[in-house]
Structures are given as C-alpha cells and as structure tokens.
Amino acid sequence: MAVGDVTMPQMHVVKGxxxxxxxxxxxxxxxRDLVIFELAEGSNVAGVFTQNAFCAAPVHVSKAHLAVGNPxxxxxxxxxxxxxxxxxxxxxxxxxCAQLAQLASVSAEQILPFSTGxxxxxxxxxxxxxxxxxxxxxxxxxxxxxxxFGIMTTDTTPKxxxxxxxxxxxxxxxxxISKGAGMIRPNMATMLSYVATDAPISRELVQQLLxxxxxxxxxxxxxxGDTSTNDSCIFVATGQAGGVEITSTEDTRYSAVLxxxxxxxxxxAQLIVRDGEGATKFMTVAVEGGADTQExxxxxxxxxxxPLVKTAFFASDPNWGRILAAIGYAGVNNLEVEKIQVxxxxxxxxxxxxxxxxxxxxxxxRVMAQPEITIRVDLGRGQxxxxxxxxxxxxxxxxxxxxxxx
Numbered sequence: 001m002a003v004g005d006v007t008m009p010q011m012h013v014v015k016g017x018x019x020x021x022x023x024x025x026x027x028x029x030x031x032r033d034l035v036i037f038e039l040a041e042g043s044n045v046a047g048v049f050t051q052n053a054f055c056a057a058p059v060h061v062s063k064a065h066l067a068v069g070n071p072x073x074x075x076x077x078x079x080x081x082x083x084x085x086x087x088x089x090x091x092x093x094x095x096x097c098a099q100l101a102q103l104a105s106v107s108a109e110q111i112l113p114f115s116t117g118x119x120x121x122x123x124x125x126x127x128x129x130x131x132x133x134x135x136x137x138x139x140x141x142x143x144x145x146x147x148x149f150g151i152m153t154t155d156t157t158p159k160x161x162x163x164x165x166x167x168x169x170x171x172x173x174x175x176x177i178s179k180g181a182g183m184i185r186p187n188m189a190t191m192l193s194y195v196a197t198d199a200p201i202s203r204e205l206v207q208q209l210l211x212x213x214x215x216x217x218x219x220x221x222x223x224x225g226d227t228s229t230n231d232s233c234i235f236v237a238t239g240q241a242g243g244v245e246i247t248s249t250e251d252t253r254y255s256a257v258l259x260x261x262x263x264x265x266x267x268x269a270q271l272i273v274r275d276g277e278g279a280t281k282f283m284t285v286a287v288e289g290g291a292d293t294q295e296x297x298x299x300x301x302x303x304x305x306x307p308l309v310k311t312a313f314f315a316s317d318p319n320w321g322r323i324l325a326a327i328g329y330a331g332v333n334n335l336e337v338e339k340i341q342v343x344x345x346x347x348x349x350x351x352x353x354x355x356x357x358x359x360x361x362x363x364x365x366r367v368m369a370q371p372e373i374t375i376r377v378d379l380g381r382g383q384x385x386x387x388x389x390x391x392x393x394x395x396x397x398x399x400x401x402x403x404x405x406x
Contacts (some may be wrong), residue, residue: 014173019140021146022034027116027117032078037074037194039071048232049233056115057093061097078150083158089123118300148177153180176195176268177193184225185221195219195268196238208249209254215292217269218233221270224390274391279394284388285375285390299377303388342378344368345373
C-alpha cells in the first residue's frame with residue numbers, strides 16, 4: 001500500500017509523442033507488459049543509465065544507439081530484465097530493435113530498448129515480437145496512463161506527473177511516467193522513467209537539463225540500497241508546440257524549463273519511494289550545515305540505508321540512537337559530534353551531540369507514528385545541504401522479495 005497521495009494527475013498530451021501498449025505475456029497474464037513510444041521526427045533525446053557493472057543488454061544497446069543519433073521509438077518490456085543473459089541477451093535486445101524497425105520503417109539504430117523484471121532469464125522473443133504490431137496499432141497521444149500501468153512490475157500503483165507552462169506566449173507541456181518499488185538506490189536515474197516536453201530545446205541542452213534534474217530527484221532516493229542493472233531515465237524534447245529553439249543557458253526560458261523538469265522528476269522519484277515494497281512510512285532525510293554537498297549526501301544516505309533506522313521507523317519506535325550511529329559511521333572526516341543537532345520533524349532529539357534536555361519519549365513516539373516524517377540533521381560545520389528520500393523496512397518487503405520469482 002503506497003504512502004500518502006499517489007493519485008495519477010491529468011496526464012496532458014505532449015505534441016509529438018504517441019504511445020501504444022500490448023499484452024505480450026512476457027511474464028504476466030491479462031495485463032499490458034509491452035509499451036512503445038513513437039517520437040516525432042526531429043525530437044531531441046537524452047538519457048542516463050545505470051552504473052552497475054552488470055548492466056543489462058538493453059542498456060548497452062540504448063547507450064550505443066543514443067550515441068549515433070536521435071531515436072524515433074522507445075520500446076519497454078516488463079517481467080524480464082534481460083540482464084545477466086550473456087551474448088544471447090545482447091542478440092535479443094538487438095533483434096527487438098531490428099523487428100520493430102522493420103515494422104515502423106526506420107533503422108534499428110533509431111530505437112532504444114528497455115527491459116525490467118527478473119534478472120538472469122532470456123527474453124521470450126516469440127511472444128515479444130508477436131506483441132509489436134498490436135502495440136504499434138494502438139499508438140495514440142493520450143495513452144500516458146496506459147503506459148504507466150504497462151511498465152509496472154512489483155509497483156502497486158502507476159506513477160505519473162504532468163504540467164503545462166507558458167513561455168513567450170506559447171503553451172507547452174511536460175509529462176512523465178516512472179516505475180520502481182524495489183532494487184532502488186539509483187546511481188544515475190531510477191528503475192525506468194520517461195519524461196517528454198513539446199518545447200523546442202537543443203539536443204545539448206536536453207542532455208544538460210536531464211543531468212541537472214536527475215541529481216536533484218532520482219539520484220536522491222533509496223528504498224533498499226540496491227542499484228539496479230537496468231536503471232534508465234529518458235528525457236525527450238519534441239519541439240512540436242512551436243517557438244524558437246532554446247539553445248543557450250542564458251535564454252530566460254532555460255531556467256523556466258529546468259524548474260518544471262525538476263518538479264516533474266522530483267514528483268516521479270518520490271512516487272517510487274512512496275510505493276516502496278512494503279513501505280508504510282515516507283521519510284525525508286535533510287542534512288544541512290555540511291562542509292560540502294558530498295558529506296551531506298554521505299550522511300543522509302547512511303541514515304536512509306540503515307536497516308536498524310528503517311525498522312525502527314516501521315515499528316514507530318523512537319530509538320533515535322540508531323540515527324546517531326548512522327551519522328557516525330558515514331565516513332565523514334573530522335566530524336565534530338558536539339556540534340550536531342538532530343530533529344524528528346519539530347522535535348529535537350539531539351542537541352550538541354547529546355540527548356536534548358526537553359526531549360520526551362512520548363514526543364518522539366508521536367512523530368514516529370506519522371506516515372510522513374522528516375529527519376533533519378545540522379552538522380554545524382558549513383553552508384552545504386542536501387536531501388534524500390526513503391521509506392521504512394517492513395515484514396512485507398521480505399515477503400515480496402522472497403516470492404518475487406513465483
């Protein structure tokens with residue numbers, strides 16, 4: 001059961017993007033598990049991908065295809081990650097592109113493949129290929145919600161975000177979807193995410209915008225500390241709504257687009273945490289007063305990854321010593337613990353490195369019982385700050401992952 005508001009918003013149409021889906025029975029029965037995006041010719045596409053050394057075959061192929069030109073199609077299958085599959089897995093990823101290219105009358109290099117699901121099993125190619133034409137036949141502009149359902153695996157809810165914004169009198173749209181609920185500790189993006197706008201943006205700036213926004217959203221979430229083999233995040237600018245192309249960061253429209261992209265991507269990233277496998281609490285870990293951003297992130301992730309911290313939050317047990325321990329073993333050099341302050345929402349639990357004099361167990365328990373909680377840490381050593389989002393660790397997380405392949 002997801003935590004907090006996870007409702008799908010109105011998913012505004014992005015001019016120049018059509019989406020189709022099909023039931024290919026790759027792993028699941030009676031649900032969409034194959035999704036195709038068709039992008040208008042001339043669209044600029046950027047991507048970031050997992051840094052896991054065992055990255056999946058479709059990640060290798062997508063990176064290679066993205067390097068040689070702008071894609072026209074994205075194809076996503078769920079239920080099978082096509083990772084740890086060796087030469088045959090690579091051949092299957094390439095064959096997926098070749099088969100779709102033939103049907104769509106484009107080159108194979110104009111297609112980016114994506115897979116998510118079980119690692120170490122070969123794709124059922126006959127079923128996947130059989131699903132291509134039905135997915136193409138269903139292409140339409142207003143199918144973002146269908147696509148959000150179609151890319152789910154252990155997710156309990158589809159994840160979407162959409163905004164409309166005006167630049168120089170022209171109305172533009174930014175719409176995106178994501179999936180992910182477990183094996184989440186991105187080291188570039190998230191499990192899978194696709195965001196598109198119909199604003200005109202140069203290819204160079206599309207990539208730059210994506211990198212900036214990813215580091216404020218998908219690179220600031222963790223559920224279980226595991227970086228997937230298949231993480232991919234794609235940003236598309238079709239330019240189909242008109243207007244003069246944005247080609248410089250000095251263009252006032254650049255910062256406006258970045259603001260919208262940050263909001264959309266942060267919402268998609270937080271939805272993944274809210275739907276974390278077995279999650280009952282949504283936790284914000286905000287670290288300030290650091291000497292630099294890296295040490296703020298190191299401490300925030302140390303808290304967010306700690307099984308002892310996460311299980312305490314699941315039990316609503318204000319065992320705040322676990323938070324101090326996680327701060328202490330984060331590896332920050334020359335940390336002066338006597339300067340550290342820690343709060344649970346508005347309740348200070350640690351003052352100058354020790355228990356706050358006015359803290360009570362009852363106040364700590366009150367905050368810990370909430371479905372949404374902020375842990376705030378002030379290191380007292382500088383001006384840097386950063387924030388990481390995570391969830392608790394429950395019995396259901398173990399059950400879901402123990403039974404994942406059944």
